[in-house]
Amino acid sequence: MSVLSMQQVGITLGDRSVLDDISLHIEQGEFVSILGPSGAGKSTIFRLLTGALRHDRGTITCDGLPLDQSPHGFAFMPQRDALMPWRRILDNVTLGLEVRGMPRKVARAQVQPLLAEFGLSGFERHYPAQLSGGMRQRAALLRTIVQARPVQLLDEPFGALDALTRTQMQTWFEARWQAARWTTLLVTHDVREAVALSDRIYVLSPRPARVIAEIQVPDARPRLGRPASADAHALEAHLLDILLNRTGDQS
Amino acid sequence: MQHLVPRRPGGGLARGVPAVLSVVSTFVIWEIYVRLSGISPLVLPAPSRVLDQMVLNSAFLWDNTLPTVKATLAGFALSLTIAFALSIVLDFMPRIRRALFPIFVVSQTLPLVAIAPLVVLWFGFELTPKILLVALVTFFPMLVALVDGYESTDEEIQALLRSMGATRATVFRAARLPSAMPYFFAGLRISVTYAVVATIFAEYVGARAGLGIVILNAKNSFRPDLVLAAVVISSALTLILFALTALLQKLVLGWREAGGGQ
Numbered sequence: 001m002s003v004l005s006m007q008q009v010g011i012t013l014g015d016r017s018v019l020d021d022i023s024l025h026i027e028q029g030e031f032v033s034i035l036g037p038s039g040a041g042k043s044t045i046f047r048l049l050t051g052a053l054r055h056d057r058g059t060i061t062c063d064g065l066p067l068d069q070s071p072h073g074f075a076f077m078p079q080r081d082a083l084m085p086w087r088r089i090l091d092n093v094t095l096g097l098e099v100r101g102m103p104r105k106v107a108r109a110q111v112q113p114l115l116a117e118f119g120l121s122g123f124e125r126h127y128p129a130q131l132s133g134g135m136r137q138r139a140a141l142l143r144t145i146v147q148a149r150p151v152q153l154l155d156e157p158f159g160a161l162d163a164l165t166r167t168q169m170q171t172w173f174e175a176r177w178q179a180a181r182w183t184t185l186l187v188t189h190d191v192r193e194a195v196a197l198s199d200r201i202y203v204l205s206p207r208p209a210r211v212i213a214e215i216q217v218p219d220a221r222p223r224l225g226r227p228a229s230a231d232a233h234a235l236e237a238h239l240l241d242i243l244l245n246r247t248g249d250q251s
Numbered sequence: 252m253q254h255l256v257p258r259r260p261g262g263g264l265a266r267g268v269p270a271v272l273s274v275v276s277t278f279v280i281w282e283i284y285v286r287l288s289g290i291s292p293l294v295l296p297a298p299s300r301v302l303d304q305m306v307l308n309s310a311f312l313w314d315n316t317l318p319t320v321k322a323t324l325a326g327f328a329l330s331l332t333i334a335f336a337l338s339i340v341l342d343f344m345p346r347i348r349r350a351l352f353p354i355f356v357v358s359q360t361l362p363l364v365a366i367a368p369l370v371v372l373w374f375g376f377e378l379t380p381k382i383l384l385v386a387l388v389t390f391f392p393m394l395v396a397l398v399d400g401y402e403s404t405d406e407e408i409q410a411l412l413r414s415m416g417a418t419r420a421t422v423f424r425a426a427r428l429p430s431a432m433p434y435f436f437a438g439l440r441i442s443v444t445y446a447v448v449a450t451i452f453a454e455y456v457g458a459r460a461g462l463g464i465v466i467l468n469a470k471n472s473f474r475p476d477l478v479l480a481a482v483v484i485s486s487a488l489t490l491i492l493f494a495l496t497a498l499l500q501k502l503v504l505g506w507r508e509a510g511g512g513q
Binding site: 074079096153 | 405407408410411412413414415416417421425426429432504506507509
C-alpha cells in the first residue's frame, strides 16, 4: 500500500484553478520529486498535505486512510529554513517534538545523538544567525527528520543556497538519504537536483497544474560526487524539453 | 522584519563620551552666563544654586519624590498588565480588535490638560487619578507595539508550526509572542519616557504631595531654583526607568545581540 496517494486532486482558490488533476503516489522508502515551473502550484500540494488548505476534488490517502483521519503523516521542511531566530539550534531542532507535547528534556536527549551526523555538534547552543546557510539548512532538515513522520515533505530545501553550498548539501543529503531511506516527497524546479536525488519524478504543467509526465530514474546511487552518467544527462535534457515545450501532452 | 526595530545602541565607554561632554558643557556655559551677567536668581538660577537647594531641601524633596515614584510605578504596572492582556485578546479576536482599536486611538487624542482635571475631579486627590492618567498615557504605545509585533511573525514559521499540529495557542506562544518582543521593547521605551511626566502633570492638577506639587508651589512662590531641582529629579527618574527597560531588553532579547557572528 502506498504511504501517500493522491487521486485526481484539484483545488480552486477564488476563481483561479490552481491544481487541475494531480494523481501521484509514494511507496515506503521511496524518493519522489515533483518538478514544475515556478508558480505551477507545487507548494499548493504541500499546503494540502500539511492541512493549510483543503482540496475540492479527488482523494488523498495516507497509509490507506483519508487525509483528515491521519492528520500528522507529514514532516514539512519549508523553502527558507524557518528557524526561529530566538531559539538556539538545539531548541529549534526539537520544536516538532515539543509541539507534540514531549518534555523538552526528553526531546533534547532524543536529538542529541543525531547532531554529529548532521554536522551540528558544537553548535547546539548557537543561534541560527550565527550559522552558515548550509548549517541552517541541515538544522532545518534535522528538525524535519526527528519528527519521525511517515513522509518527509521538502519544499525546495536547497533553493536558497549559493551554488557551491547547494552542491555540497545535495551530496551530503544523498549520503544521508541512502543510509536512512526516508520516504521523501521533494518539490523543486531544479531539473538536475530532481534527477540526482529521485527514484521517480512527476512533471507538472503550468497552472492549473496537471501531471504531464512520470519518469523513473534508474541510475545507480550514489550519483553525486562523480561525473553524471550519459543516461542522467539524457534524462535531464528530456525533462527540460518537457518543461520548456510541454510538447504533445497539452490538451 | 527585525530591521524595522533598531537595535539598542551598543554600550562602550567611548560611545558615551560625546554625550557626557555636551551635557557638561551646557551646564558650564549656563553657569558662566549667570555669573557674568549678574542675572537675578529669581529669573534664572545657576546650576550650582539649583544643586545647593537640592542639598538644603533634600528631606523635603525626598518626601515629595516618593509619591511620584509610587504613582508612576503603579500606573505603569497597571498599563503594562492591561496592554499585555488586551493585546492577547485582540490577537485572538480580530473582530474585537476592529471594534476597539478606534477607541484606543481616540484615547490618545485627548489633551491631557483637559482630561487630568476631570479625572482628579472624579477620583479625588489620592493615588487613583494619577495611576489612571499614567496608564492612559503609556498604554497605547505598548499595545500598538504588541499588536504590530504579533502581526510581524514570519508566515513560514507559523505554517511550519501548524504542519507540526500546533494549536492556535501554541502558535501564539511559540512564534507570535517571541516575534513581538523587539516591537514591544520599542513601545516600552516610548511609554517609559511618558510615565514620569504624566504623573507630575497629574499631581500638578491636584495632589497632596509629589514633584508636581513641588513645582506648582515653587513656581507660585517665585523659586525657579526649586522648580529646576524638581525637574532634575524627574529627569533622573525617567533615565532610571529607561535604563531598567534597556537592562530587561538585554535579558529578554539576548539572541539578537548574539546574532550576526561568523
